[in-house]
Amino acid sequence: MTATRTAWQITRYGGPDRLKPVKLPVPEPGQNEILIRIHASAVTRADGMMRAGKPLWARPFLGLRRPRAGLSGTGFSGTILALGPGASRFRVGDEVFGEAGMTFGANASHIALDESGTIMPKPKTLSHEEAATMTDGPLTSLNFLENLAELRAGEKVLILAGSGSLGSAAIQIASAMGADVTATTSPRNAGLVASLGATRIIDYTSEDFTKTPDRWDVIFDTIGTSSYGQAARALTRTGRYVNPVLTLGLLTAMARTSLFGSRKARFSATGLLKPDTLRSMLDHLLDLHAGDNLTPVMDRTYGLNDLPEAHRYVETGRKRGNVVVTG
Numbered sequence: 001m002t003a004t005r006t007a008w009q010i011t012r013y014g015g016p017d018r019l020k021p022v023k024l025p026v027p028e029p030g031q032n033e034i035l036i037r038i039h040a041s042a043v044t045r046a047d048g049m050m051r052a053g054k055p056l057w058a059r060p061f062l063g064l065r066r067p068r069a070g071l072s073g074t075g076f077s078g079t080i081l082a083l084g085p086g087a088s089r090f091r092v093g094d095e096v097f098g099e100a101g102m103t104f105g106a107n108a109s110h111i112a113l114d115e116s117g118t119i120m121p122k123p124k125t126l127s128h129e130e131a132a133t134m135t136d137g138p139l140t141s142l143n144f145l146e147n148l149a150e151l152r153a154g155e156k157v158l159i160l161a162g163s164g165s166l167g168s169a170a171i172q173i174a175s176a177m178g179a180d181v182t183a184t185t186s187p188r189n190a191g192l193v194a195s196l197g198a199t200r201i202i203d204y205t206s207e208d209f210t211k212t213p214d215r216w217d218v219i220f221d222t223i224g225t226s227s228y229g230q231a232a233r234a235l236t237r238t239g240r241y242v243n244p245v246l247t248l249g250l251l252t253a254m255a256r257t258s259l260f261g262s263r264k265a266r267f268s269a270t271g272l273l274k275p276d277t278l279r280s281m282l283d284h285l286l287d288l289h290a291g292d293n294l295t296p297v298m299d300r301t302y303g304l305n306d307l308p309e310a311h312r313y314v315e316t317g318r319k320r321g322n323v324v325v326t327g
Contacts, residue, residue, distance in 0.1 A: 002025050002026075003025070003026040004023045004024060004025060004026060005023070005024055005025070005026045005027075005108055005109045005110040006021060006022075006023065006108060006109045006304060006305075006327070007021075007022050007023075007024055007071050007072075007105060007107070007108035007109070008020065008021055008022070008071065008072040008073070008107045008108065008307050009021075009022045009070055009071055009072070010050075010051050010066055010067050010070060010071070010072055011066060012065055012066045013051070013052055013053030013059075013065065013066055013067075014051075014052060014053075015052070016048075016051070016308040016309075016311035016312050016315070017308060018051060019051065019072060019307055019308045019311065021305065021307075026110050027110070027111075027112040028082075028084070028112070029082050029083060029084030029087065029112045030084050030085075030112070031084055031085050031086050032084060032085075032086045032087050032114050032115055032116065033083075033084035033087060033112045033113060033114055033115065034080050034082070034083055034084065034087050034089075034090055034096075034112065034113060034115050034119070035080065035081045035082040035083075035084075035110060035111075035112045036076070036078040036079065036080055036081065036096065036110065036111050036112070036113065037078050037079050037080075037081050037109065037110055038076045038077070038078040038106065038108055038109055038110060038111060039077055039078045039079065039128040039326060040076070040077050040078075040127075040128040040129045040131070040132040040301075040324045040325070040326045041073045041075060041076045041077075041106045041107045041108070041132050041304075041324060041325055041326075042073070042074070042075035042076070042106070042132045042133045042135075042136050042322065042323070042324055043073075043107070043302070043307065043310040043311060043314055043323045043324060043325060044074070044075070044136045044165060044314070044322075044323075045164070045165070045223065045314060046074075046136070047072060047073060047074065047107075047311070047314075048311055048314055048315055050062065050067060050072075050104075051067075051072060051311065053066075053067075055246070055247065067104065069102065069103055069104040069105065070104075071104045071105035071107070071108065072104060072105070072106075072107040072307065073100065073104060073105060073106030073107030073108065074099045074100050074101065074104060074106050074135065074136075074271070075097075075098075075099050075100075075106060075132050075133060075134070075135045075136050076097065076098065076099070076100065076106040076111065076132050077095070077096070077097035077122055077126075077128040077129070077131035077132040078095070078096065078097075078111075078128065079093065079094070079095050079096075080092055080093060080094045080095075080096060081110070084112075087115045088115075089115045089116070090115060090119075090121075094121060095121070095122040095128075096119050096120060096121055096122055097119070097120055097122045097126075097128075097131035097132060097134060097135075098113075098117065098118045098119035098120055098135060098282075099117075099118045099135040099271065099278075100113060100117075101117060101118060101271060101275075102271075102272075107304065107307055107325060108304075109304065109327065116275060117275050118135065118275045118278045118279060118282070119279075120279060120282050120283075120286070123286060123289070123290070125289065125290070126289065126296075128326070129298060129301055129324045129326065130295070130296040130298060130322075132324050133165065133296045133298075133321075133322040133324065134282065134285060134296065135271075135278075135282070136165050136166075136322070137164070137165030137166040137167075137168065137169035137170075137296070137321075137322065138169040138173070138285050138294060138296065139270060139278065139281055139282060139285065140166055140169075140244055140270045141166050141169040141170035141173050141220070141222070142169075142173055142281050142284060142285055143268055143270045143273070143281060144170075144220055144242045144244060144268065144270075145157070145170060145173055145174055145177065145218070145220060145242075146173075146177070147268070148240070148242045148266040148267075148268050149218040149220065149240045149242045149266070150240070151174060151177055151179055151217070151218050152177075152178075152179075152217075153177060153178030153179065154178060154179070154180070155179050155180070155217035155218060156179070156180045156182070156214075156215070156216045156217050156218075156236075157174050157179045157180070157181055157182070157216060157217065157218040157219070157220060158182045158183070158184070158202075158209060158214075158216040158218070158219045158220070158234070159171055159174065159181065159182070159183040159184070159198070159220050159222060160183075160184050160204075160209075160219065160220065160221045160222055160223070160225055160226060161184060161185070161221075161222045161223045161225055162183025162184055162185045162189070162193040162196075162198060162201075162222075163185045163186070163189035163192055163193055163297075163320050163321070164222060164223060164319065164320075164321070165297075165319075165321060165322045166220075166222035166223070166244065167183065167185075167193075167222045167223075168192070168193075168196055168296075168297040168320070168321045168322075169294065169296070169297075170220055170222060171183055171193065171196040171197050171198050172196050172197055172288075172293060172294045172295070173288065173293075173294060174197070174220075175196070175197030175198075175293070176197075176288055176291075176293040176294065179218075180199060181197055181198045181199055181200075182198060182199070182200040182201070182202060182214070182216065183198040183200075183201055183202070184201075184202045184203075184204040184209060185201060185202075185203070185204065186203065186204065186205055187203055187205070189320055190203070192297070192320060196297070209234055210226075210230055210231065210233050210234050212234070214234065215234060215235060215236045215239070216234060216235060216236065216239060217235075217236050217238070217239050217240070218239065218240050218241075218242065219231045219234060219235060219239065219240075219241045219242070220242050220243075221241070221242070221243040221245075222244065223245065224243055224244070224245025224247065226243075227247075227249050227250070227253075228241045228243075228249070228250060228253035228257070228265040229249070229253070232263055235263050237262055237263070238262045238263065239263050239264075240263070240264045240265075240266060241253075241263070241264070241265045241266070242265075242266045242267070243265070243266075243267060244267070244268075244270070246267050246269075250265060250267055251267075253265035254266060254267060296321065296322055297320060297321025297322060298321055298322055298324070299319045299320045299321045299322060299323055300313060300319070300323050300324075301323075301324050301325070301326055302323070302324070302325045302326075303325060303326065303327050304325045304326065304327030305327065306325065307325055310323055310324075310325055
């Protein structure tokens with residue numbers, strides 16, 4: 001009898017009810033591939049946007065009526081079960097974490113991936129649940145703060161939405177870089193955000209950061225809650241606004257600021273960077289973790305069979321840190 005794996009298929013763009021459980025054959029690892037038994041996988045805001053087909057202009061690249069890949073999930077952590085021909089980077093039994101990239105399919109019990117992809121040995125100091133989230137908030141935040149914003153020690157940085165996956169990682173990373181960190185959050189999450197390293201907290205429910213007298217060298221809008229036009233008035237003369245949610249407005253601001261003025265708007269599709277670049281950044285993140293400067297903030301863990309419910313919770317906008325599924 002052929003062994004089967006559990007996975008989640010996206011039948012059409014739409015809400016969490018578009019996710020359908022499927023049974024598929026456990027894949028045989030091909031040339032240079034490894035077969036991984038997944039113990040935990042991340043459920044992210046980006047996963048929800050991909051499932052919903054948002055933004056609309058991305059559909060020609062993802063698929064017109066549903067994602068071409070058809071399966072859900074990118075970040076994972078698990079154990080290697082088998083090696084394909086030529087695979088030599090890992091051994092059977094190794095614990096690894098990483099991301100499936102544009103092949104998706106990490107919200108599953110098993111996955112086969114090329115060993116040269118964004119896959120790393122999992123340190124014992126990270127649980128599978130924590131490791132599964134490392135390629136979301138921590139990896140994206142490191143890329144945006146270090147490479148795009150070019151944040152330097154002593155500079156002032158404002159993290160918008162400081163209690164989410166990206167925000168909670170960004171506060172820790174920016175603090176480790178020696179920056180003076182301000183973050184926006186709700187009163188419910190103020191204590192968490194302060195514990196992560198924010199020296200000032202702005203309650204976004206009662207205070208508009210653009211109307212304060214403060215000016216920041218870097219504004220990192222982790223969920224696209226503002227625009228460059230709004231944020232520019234709160235930047236220093238050479239300030240940088242970085243945002244991982246690409247919109248036509250952000251594209252226009254990037255083009256304009258690349259030609260005129262000293263303030264800049266910047267974007268990067270972190271997951272599309274080359275695997276060796278991403279692995280190097282993950283090495284940096286693991287060093288931060290080993291030095292007690294970075295620990296993923298965990299909110300809720302669902303069973304793999306409850307993936308639609310996990311998506312619904314993420315879409316409430318109330319999650320603190322990260323959400324994963326296990327099974």
